[in-house]
Amino acid sequence: MQRAVVLSAIVLGGMAVTGVMAQGLPGIEEAEQVSENVWRIPGAGGNSVVFVRSEDVVLVDTKLPNSGESILAEIRKITDKPVTYVINTHSHPDHVGSNAFFAENDGVQVVAQANTAARMREGGGPFPPNRVDMEFTNYRAIGEGADKVEVHYFGAGHTDGDAFIFFPEDKVMMAGDIYAWHMSPLIDPASGGSMLALPTTVTAAYYNVPDAETVLAGHGSAHTREEFLSWITFNRGLVQVAEQTAQMGGTPEDALARLEGVPSFAIFMGDEPLPGLEYGGTPRGRAYINLMVAFEELRGEEAQLRMGIDPSEIPPRQ
Numbered sequence: 001m002q003r004a005v006v007l008s009a010i011v012l013g014g015m016a017v018t019g020v021m022a023q024g025l026p027g028i029e030e031a032e033q034v035s036e037n038v039w040r041i042p043g044a045g046g047n048s049v050v051f052v053r054s055e056d057v058v059l060v061d062t063k064l065p066n067s068g069e070s071i072l073a074e075i076r077k078i079t080d081k082p083v084t085y086v087i088n089t090h091s092h093p094d095h096v097g098s099n100a101f102f103a104e105n106d107g108v109q110v111v112a113q114a115n116t117a118a119r120m121r122e123g124g125g126p127f128p129p130n131r132v133d134m135e136f137t138n139y140r141a142i143g144e145g146a147d148k149v150e151v152h153y154f155g156a157g158h159t160d161g162d163a164f165i166f167f168p169e170d171k172v173m174m175a176g177d178i179y180a181w182h183m184s185p186l187i188d189p190a191s192g193g194s195m196l197a198l199p200t201t202v203t204a205a206y207y208n209v210p211d212a213e214t215v216l217a218g219h220g221s222a223h224t225r226e227e228f229l230s231w232i233t234f235n236r237g238l239v240q241v242a243e244q245t246a247q248m249g250g251t252p253e254d255a256l257a258r259l260e261g262v263p264s265f266a267i268f269m270g271d272e273p274l275p276g277l278e279y280g281g282t283p284r285g286r287a288y289i290n291l292m293v294a295f296e297e298l299r300g301e302e303a304q305l306r307m308g309i310d311p312s313e314i315p316p317r318q
Contacts, residue, residue, distance in 0.1 A: 112135055
């Protein structure tokens with residue numbers, strides 16, 4: 001099954017899962033407090049986010065398989081309240097891999113966007129199906145008052161089921177892998193991802209969740225609302241440049257040169273891997289990859305999953 005191959009590649013890059021991660025990738029790190037009630041747990045796959053409510057804990061994403069005990073150990077450093085909700089941003093195994101550890105407890109509800117829920121229930125390859133108890137199409141609120149959690153869906157990007165989870169009391173939003181490492185993201189076409197759709201999706205998230213002052217990436221650190229907007233602007237520019245260049249008969253290499261000519265985009269066009277970057281290469285390499293994906297979509301071709309690219313294959317700066 002193509003999806004199983006894609007999921008395996010996204011998690012492993014061809015390596016085998018052990019307790020946390022195969023060679024070269026970090027294990028679970030100490031929880032970092034983001035706001036009064038929100039913590040980020042890095043490592044062993046995507047970020048897990050902990051929201052401590054008055055009586056319980058809402059957990060967003062559960063990393064790679066066999067990470068549950070380590071996630072819970074970090075939660076127990078914060079609070080002894082029970083985990084009652086697990087919300088998944090999307091279906092990739094480095095975000096849902098340890099769902100079963102929490103879902104086997106009585107009273108735990110697993111929440112996901114409808115497209116994501118379908119993939120989770122299906123599973124694939126070495127990854128078993130995951131239970132989903134509560135799915136939503138575009139919006140759902142969980143709890144009320146200071147305990148309220150909002151789950152939103154605005155369209156395709158990294159996949160076709162990317163959820164944005166907003167904690168209104170703390171003004172913090174978890175964006176998942178549609179926004180990772182503050183560079184142009186990985187696009188998974190086999191899971192409905194689309195580079196052409198991404199700018200519209202993330203722009204909708206920006207304007208429809210106006211109180212989000214802090215945005216958490218699926219991998220990497222927390223960012224300000226202003227940083228999130230600058231990243232949106234870059235990705236919108238990337239797609240616009242791809243469209244204009246394609247209309248003139250140009251190539252992704254031509255489009256890359258044009259992107260490099262925009263001074264405000266320089267932060268997203270670096271040649272060094274970002275701190276904590278587990279896969280995907282440099283920001284400039286990722287931008288070039290997504291220009292190729294955009295051109296494939298514009299031509300009506302089947303877009304390809306590209307986890308990374310050999311530096312020798314990236315055109316030199318002009």
